[in-house]
Amino acid sequence: MSIPAAIEALTSLLGQRLSLSKSDLALHGRSESYFPETLPDAVAYPETTQEVSELVKICAAQDCPVIGWGAGTSLEGHGLAVRGGVVVDFTRMDKVLGIRPEDQDVTVQPGITREALNTELRATGLFFPVDPGANATIGGMAATRASGTTAVRYGTMRDNVLGLEAVLADGTIINTGTRARKSAAGYDLTALLVGSEGTLALITALTLRLHGQPEAVSSGVCAFDRIEDAVSAVQETIQMGIPMARIEFVDAATAVAFNAYADATLPECPHLMIEFQGSEAGVAEQSERFGEIVADHGGKGFAWSTKEEDRRKLWAMRHNGYYAILASRPGCKAVVTDICVPISRLAEAVEATIADIDASPIPGPILGHVGDGNFHAILMVDPDSPDELAEAKRLSHVMVERALDLGGTATGEHGVGMGKLDYMPREHGAAWQVMGALKSAMDPKNILNPGKMVPQGN
Amino acid sequence: MSIPAAIEALTSLLGQRLSLSKSDLALHGRSESYFPETLPDAVAYPETTQEVSELVKICAAQDCPVIGWGAGTSLEGHGLAVRGGVVVDFTRMDKVLGIRPEDQDVTVQPGITREALNTELRATGLFFPVDPGANATIGGMAATRASGTTAVRYGTMRDNVLGLEAVLADGTIINTGTRARKSAAGYDLTALLVGSEGTLALITALTLRLHGQPEAVSSGVCAFDRIEDAVSAVQETIQMGIPMARIEFVDAATAVAFNAYADATLPECPHLMIEFQGSEAGVAEQSERFGEIVADHGGKGFAWSTKEEDRRKLWAMRHNGYYAILASRPGCKAVVTDICVPISRLAEAVEATIADIDASPIPGPILGHVGDGNFHAILMVDPDSPDELAEAKRLSHVMVERALDLGGTATGEHGVGMGKLDYMPREHGAAWQVMGALKSAMDPKNILNPGKMVPQGN
Structure with missing residues (x-):
């Protein structure tokens, strides 16, 4: 055999x-x-x-x-x-x-x-x-x-x-x-x-x-000074039962990468990207109510649109996020984290993650599916540097342990594999x-x- | 041991x-x-x-x-x-x-x-x-x-x-x-x-x-001459993406049992019972659109309400359906079928079931969760009659075999157990x-x- x-x-x-x-x-x-x-x-x-x-x-x-x-x-x-x-x-x-x-x-x-x-x-x-x-x-x-x-x-x-x-x-x-x-x-x-x-x-x-x-789709993006405000706006939207079709978070570092890669002009701060799907009247009502919630939480610049062109541009930017981030450090390889935590612990998980990354030499923009409590840090390493890989793995390890401490999971969607x-x-x-x-x-x-x-x- | x-x-x-x-x-x-x-x-x-x-x-x-x-x-x-x-x-x-x-x-x-x-x-x-x-x-x-x-x-x-x-x-x-x-x-x-x-x-x-x-809930009931019209109204509602919170079907025999048990005055024909949940504006829009679809399919008497009292009465009647049906034949025991089929095959499954029951001495009102393709026949037997039990089991067997022929399942929600x-x-x-x-x-x-x-x- x-x-x-x-x-x-x-x-x-x-x-x-x-x-x-x-x-x-x-x-x-x-x-x-x-x-x-x-x-x-x-x-x-x-x-x-x-x-x-x-x-x-x-x-x-x-x-x-x-x-x-x-x-x-x-x-x-x-x-x-x-x-x-x-x-x-x-x-x-x-x-x-x-x-x-x-x-x-x-x-x-x-x-x-x-x-x-x-x-x-x-x-x-x-x-x-x-x-x-x-x-x-x-x-x-x-x-x-x-x-x-x-x-x-x-x-x-x-x-x-x-x-x-x-x-x-x-x-x-x-x-x-x-x-x-x-x-x-x-x-x-x-x-x-x-x-x-x-x-x-x-x-x-x-x-x-x-x-x-869906008969109609509306989408929009807005900026926040503080991550916890973005997360609490999402929490309130969920609690109000407003049915979001997509709700994505990106941090300031990711906004910078988007600007370079997708020819965008986002302010260099955390953002939420939102989409609603339903009837014309439904998405209008939902977009307006979301706009009010965002404003209550200090969000800025929210405008929504039902134009396909606007939507396509927004989500192409988001979908290319991984590659946009990789392009910000040419030749790098990524260690990608994928923790998912209860929504109530999301803001602290994201903030602690950013603090860890800021204290490390490894760059690691963050983006995620904030409605699920799931986010990724794209830890970029020089593939020829064992030290950098070891440091990225150390960071990843800290993040997973934190997720488990918070009642979450090591992987929200990427799976187990070898990593x-x-x-x-x-x-x-x-x-x-x-x-x-x-x-x-x-x-x-x-x-x-x-x-x-x-x-x-x- | x-x-x-x-x-x-x-x-x-x-x-x-x-x-x-x-x-x-x-x-x-x-x-x-x-x-x-x-x-x-x-x-x-x-x-x-x-x-x-x-x-x-x-x-x-x-x-x-x-x-x-x-x-x-x-x-x-x-x-x-x-x-x-x-x-x-x-x-x-x-x-x-x-x-x-x-x-x-x-x-x-x-x-x-x-x-x-x-x-x-x-x-x-x-x-x-x-x-x-x-x-x-x-x-x-x-x-x-x-x-x-x-x-x-x-x-x-x-x-x-x-x-x-x-x-x-x-x-x-x-x-x-x-x-x-x-x-x-x-x-x-x-x-x-x-x-x-x-x-x-x-x-x-x-x-x-x-x-x-939900902020608001609307509910209503409407009558149909033909089962296939009721089912096709539901299919169209699903296809339009109108988010139903409940959509229940009852046949004429069940309507009769409801009238006797719940002091209702339903016409003796098939009915749909509907509920929408959402914002005030949302449920109003959805109820109106459902009403139009129902009218297009020959449904009669549809009126919707957001009053809790009306809703409570409607769903109490539905929830007591099993007992209402049992009460229509005092002393009986029930053999309950629970097939679930693809929605496209639901009307034929229900109609064939009613034909089988009509051709049998066993009474068997039908009710079900029509949005899922799942329905029940409550086959009522004299517990002291082995012949009736055998006949009910024969009917049940025919229904399950039909469900499997149609790409469905023997049990949508009641489970396997012994039955x-x-x-x-x-x-x-x-x-x-x-x-x-x-x-x-x-x-x-x-x-x-x-x-x-x-x-x-x-």
Whole structure:
């Protein structure tokens, strides 16, 4: 039993679609953040669920690791083949299998990206709302329980996946969930697989909940002198039940990066970016009420607009935030934090984070999904400086420990991967052993993305 | 190893709070629907999580079944001790452990009922929205993944439980989830336990998502000649993105039962009952637009009101629906169906169900949560007539098979219990074996609510 034997059998199965080329291995051995290159032994490009099943059977027989791969936009090294093996690239499984507008759902293959999906949906009047910024694949977004700017209104992947088709560690193909909007029939295997990061099964199809394109959308931006004022304005908006579709926070350092990268002219201070969706009258009312709340909390310069051009510019700036920040230190790599805390603790978490970063030589602009209590510090390091990387990891460690102290989580949306594995024992306590037991039950040979998620050893 | 030995040890642990009285056993051996009395060997009344842990350790050592019990309002026999053992009644664990209004969350013990919780919350301006009708316990609602009239707006228990404390089959106490609004840290054990019907762990505390009490609420009712018109009015309302807080369907037979039980004067035809929640201007706009849609689909008599008195009367009538229907055939027991189908198939599912019932001697009024595609037929049988029970079960079987043919589920919200266990293989296929593997991993001695949920045998 060996990886070379698996590769030989996979070559028979997939022919040219099993790649051993150096460039392919390199492309699937890299990460969008600071993790070192970690090459797999081969990259497979299956085209059908049946092929994925056959592939997994071969790998199971040979004890060969199998690691799923979407768009490669993970920031935590989810797809790195840390024990070698075969990376399964789902790029060729990118079809829409069925759109049912009257049920507001769609079934897709895992390799379709969220932008491609929304392009396909355009004519139906529906859209898929989960929006992590990067043009990730839907399969990758499900595997990592992604969310992003719209989670405050539409929820995360947890809330928007109705059902899955998946291949188990022995090659069995299962279906979870139904096309009904809800069910009380048995264990929620859909929710168990969403966020399991390819360690329990490989997702080969997804049925997603869609939403009607809103009749009207309003958006706006406003500036604050103090972070705590921005956060308390958001808290009050939530408490008033005003339904925000997006509510994003950026700190002064991020505003500076936006100005340079997106040709913006934001004052160099903290900002909130807001969007409302609904009827024309609804978004007008909500925007006005939000404006009043902002003014009460010392916010400045709030103006709202329902023009698509204004909105597109605002959110393009936000979506390119990660790259705008990276561009502010050419050649850098990022250690990205992703803590999420109860809203009541958000202002203190952000302020303490900024104080930590100010006291450190590492630059780290902050931006986040303030309606969820989730924010990121983009800690920029010289990739050739072990000292800087160590300092960034120290900062990240302080932030995660603080989040856990505050009743929060090490990762709101980026997932565990390699970057947050060390925090699983503290965050979950005895429940981490349960995760290990579930992993052993579903993948007894530990071939699915080994080295991740659960207690290692034996 | 034996149940008597467990009872002896539990008596040492709990004293008077381990009951062997006949009336107590009978009270915990009955069901609200048609299942025959099934007595446990004892009823335990723990007061702390630590006691639950000790209790489970004793039962594990003696291979004694342990079955959780809330308010006993299950319609599917979830709490019946089909293999004997100890029923754990959580009545004495009914405290609110912490309300955090600024985070819109609350931590409670499992034995608190939803009405008691909302009474406790009243002064905070917040409420817990999940509303299955019956005054169930929160623990029971989580264990069965309950939902009800408000799921179309607020989701089910799946969507409103942020985290759990639970006792595993070996007595280990775990915590799942955090107080953050979202997390991507590891397997979603919260979602795995919600809906697991006490077969994987006993829930000993829950952190719940709360919502702001709406500024304004409007409600109304309207009549239709044809079911398909009522359903298509709902479909169009969903497609327009008009946010309904409740949208309930009742058929003509249910309207008749309401008239008799609730002193109402509904025309004897299908009806929709609607509620909107939001700002004064918002609910007015939504009610008006709904009224236009209803009129376009031939609906009659729609009038909306924001008066609390009108609303209270309407929803009291709906909430008492089950009892109103039972009262229409004195002395009867009910076989309750709970299918949920894609909305596009709802009208045909309801119409075919009514045709089946009309062709049968068994009366079966229908009502349901039409925004979710979920509806119930209350099949009323003479408890002393095996023929009637057999006929009701035949009808129920036809309905479930139809739901599965239409891409739906055997149970939208009532759960599996004893009543839907036989449908698990067809609904889940190979995934049912995965549920069995998870059960074996978490409860290897099969002491937690045995005889339910997963493949039986060995």
